[in-house]
Amino acid sequence: MNYLKFLLVGIFFGIVLVKSEAVSWFRIYEMFRFQSFHMYGIIGGAIACGLLFVQLAKKGKIKSIKGAEIFIPLKEKGTIRYIIGGIIFGLGWALIGACPGPMYILLGSGIFSMLIVIAAAILGTFIYGVLRDKLPH
Numbered sequence: 001m002n003y004l005k006f007l008l009v010g011i012f013f014g015i016v017l018v019k020s021e022a023v024s025w026f027r028i029y030e031m032f033r034f035q036s037f038h039m040y041g042i043i044g045g046a047i048a049c050g051l052l053f054v055q056l057a058k059k060g061k062i063k064s065i066k067g068a069e070i071f072i073p074l075k076e077k078g079t080i081r082y083i084i085g086g087i088i089f090g091l092g093w094a095l096i097g098a099c100p101g102p103m104y105i106l107l108g109s110g111i112f113s114m115l116i117v118i119a120a121a122i123l124g125t126f127i128y129g130v131l132r133d134k135l136p137h
Helices: 004-019 025-032 038-057 077-098 100-108 114-134
Strands: none
Touching: 004 100, 025 038, 025 077, 100 114
């Protein structure tokens, strides 16, 4: 019962993504071909909101639900790994037409071929976990 609020927020988020066409393969295709601003507007808006809330949290103006300060640890510098990871993520996104969140939304929308994509994503995550210590970070 305690997790019901998270389920409801997830359902709401899924409905918003479907209605805004952010999970549409055609919209993603348009984005990668630079034919439409639609997805760039959605992604840019999300980045702007994320930046705003992270900065407010760092300044202590936003607190957690329990009233505690939100601590955001500093990350290591790793430009190359972020570039390589972003390229791999972008290639997967372009091939599949969905990033990790929308994969589940598309499955819930009745696109059952996403089961293959989700299984492959889970397998890839497992392989990364096995090889993590051997990879250059």
